[in-house]
Amino acid sequence: MNTLTEAWDWLTDSAHWSGDDGVWHRLAQHLVLTMVCLVISCLIALPVALVLGHLGKGGALAVNISNIGRAVPTFAVLVLLLLTPIGKWGEGPTVVALVLFAVPPLLTNAYVGMREVDRDVVRAARGMGMTGRQMLFHVELPLSLPMVMNGVRIAAVQLVATATIAALAGGGGLGRIITAGFNLASTPQVVAGAVLVAVFALIVEGVFEVAERLAPHWARGSR
Amino acid sequence: MTAPPDDCLARNEWICGEYLSTRRQILLDAVVQHLQLTAVSVLIGLVLAVPLAVLARRWGWAAGPVLGVTTILYTIPSLAMFSLLLPVYGLSAALVVAGLVLYSLTLLVRNILAGLRAVPEETRQAARGMGYGPIRLLLTVELPLAVPAAMAGLRIATVSAVSLVTVGAIVGFGGLGNLIYSGMNTYFKAQVLTASVLCVVIAVAADLLLLGVQRLITPWTRAARG
Numbered sequence A: 001m002n003t004l005t006e007a008w009d010w011l012t013d014s015a016h017w018s019g020d021d022g023v024w025h026r027l028a029q030h031l032v033l034t035m036v037c038l039v040i041s042c043l044i045a046l047p048v049a050l051v052l053g054h055l056g057k058g059g060a061l062a063v064n065i066s067n068i069g070r071a072v073p074t075f076a077v078l079v080l081l082l083l084t085p086i087g088k089w090g091e092g093p094t095v096v097a098l099v100l101f102a103v104p105p106l107l108t109n110a111y112v113g114m115r116e117v118d119r120d121v122v123r124a125a126r127g128m129g130m131t132g133r134q135m136l137f138h139v140e141l142p143l144s145l146p147m148v149m150n151g152v153r154i155a156a157v158q159l160v161a162t163a164t165i166a167a168l169a170g171g172g173g174l175g176r177i178i179t180a181g182f183n184l185a186s187t188p189q190v191v192a193g194a195v196l197v198a199v200f201a202l203i204v205e206g207v208f209e210v211a212e213r214l215a216p217h218w219a220r221g222s223r
Numbered sequence B: 001m002t003a004p005p006d007d008c009l010a011r012n013e014w015i016c017g018e019y020l021s022t023r024r025q026i027l028l029d030a031v032v033q034h035l036q037l038t039a040v041s042v043l044i045g046l047v048l049a050v051p052l053a054v055l056a057r058r059w060g061w062a063a064g065p066v067l068g069v070t071t072i073l074y075t076i077p078s079l080a081m082f083s084l085l086l087p088v089y090g091l092s093a094a095l096v097v098a099g100l101v102l103y104s105l106t107l108l109v110r111n112i113l114a115g116l117r118a119v120p121e122e123t124r125q126a127a128r129g130m131g132y133g134p135i136r137l138l139l140t141v142e143l144p145l146a147v148p149a150a151m152a153g154l155r156i157a158t159v160s161a162v163s164l165v166t167v168g169a170i171v172g173f174g175g176l177g178n179l180i181y182s183g184m185n186t187y188f189k190a191q192v193l194t195a196s197v198l199c200v201v202i203a204v205a206a207d208l209l210l211l212g213v214q215r216l217i218t219p220w221t222r223a224a225r226g
Helices: A002-012 A023-055 A059-071 A074-083 A092-115 A119-127 A132-169 A175-183 A187-214 B017-022 B024-058 B060-075 B078-089 B093-117 B121-129 B134-171 B176-185 B189-217 B219-225
Strands: none
Touching: A002 A187, A023 A059, A023 A092, A023 A132, A023 A175, A023 A187, A059 A092, A059 B134, A059 B189, A074 A092, A074 A132, A074 B134, A074 B176, A074 B189, A092 A132, A119 A132, A132 A175, A132 A187, A132 B078, A132 B134, A175 A187, A175 B078, A175 B134, A187 B060, A187 B078, B017 B024, B017 B189, B024 B060, B024 B093, B024 B134, B024 B176, B024 B189, B060 B093, B078 B093, B078 B134, B093 B134, B121 B134, B134 B176, B134 B189, B176 B189, B189 B219
């Protein structure tokens, strides 16, 4: 219990919130990294997944890429990138690693969502004379939206976690409060940093949960 | 004074045979620690997950809280999870194991529960009609039929654990992650690449091993397909 009160004291000390190593700056870094990389990953993964799903090609790749992503340690990729020439561009390794780990869930979920659209509906759309593009945007995409959004949610949570580990390899974000705590052998700071990271991750998850509940009925998942 | 040797270690190359031969023992120790941490965590996770899933199946009201808590646990990033456990376990291997148990538990409970729920009602009624009591029904009908779903969860949990052990380097118990961490601080390219590749090799090998075990213990799934 003693550590918890010390961690609380750390969090309520305003000196820890300001400056370049302060909570506000680290939080802003974490938020920007997560959002920028989520947008980049969606721009890369979703068009590919939607086209592959529409054509019904490349399924083995789209499904297996998630398993590959799970087997490769985030930390290893971050350090490998840090030691390559990319490591010289500041947050370069973090951004590349974040995008690499966010693409697989986006790709897999969007592809599976597209393939799970009732084939009879697709055939009916074709029978009504819809072109491929119309079928993709007016039939398949709306019906697969819950799965696509589920992929975005998994990717967002993954991004928050990866951005935290990036601190081990010198990246910015809330993880730096934890690694600095370890370097100072300050357990209260480590715990305070961990609480901040955990709350941030749960808020991100919560935002998606609320968005799903507020979405119109047809766009909701089956859960 | 002798001139410094001009080998791949001195040139700090990514791929270096010299590294493999001179650091064989360090690599072996790291691999053993990596395997131990993974195996212990996943096994403890499995031992805890089976009763939790069975209870959640038996009492419907328990399923919501169990799934809710595991979802929250799974959302917490690994570095934060290890850090939150620091006041309890200190800088120890137990900290890494405890963190990994919580992640494996989440994946396993969800999959085993899904497997138990997928047992057809007709099957349960047939077993009851043959005079099976609740315990015998669970042990000889429901749990075996949930094995394929449970094994799918076990494979995901194991592969994830192999990858997450590396983060344990923050407390000095990260198996191959320790080599990656020290290699990062000294810009030792051969060490980082070798340890990273070994991590992936362990993950793939563990996945294939579990797939083999699954085929051995569920012969009926093959018969049904073939």
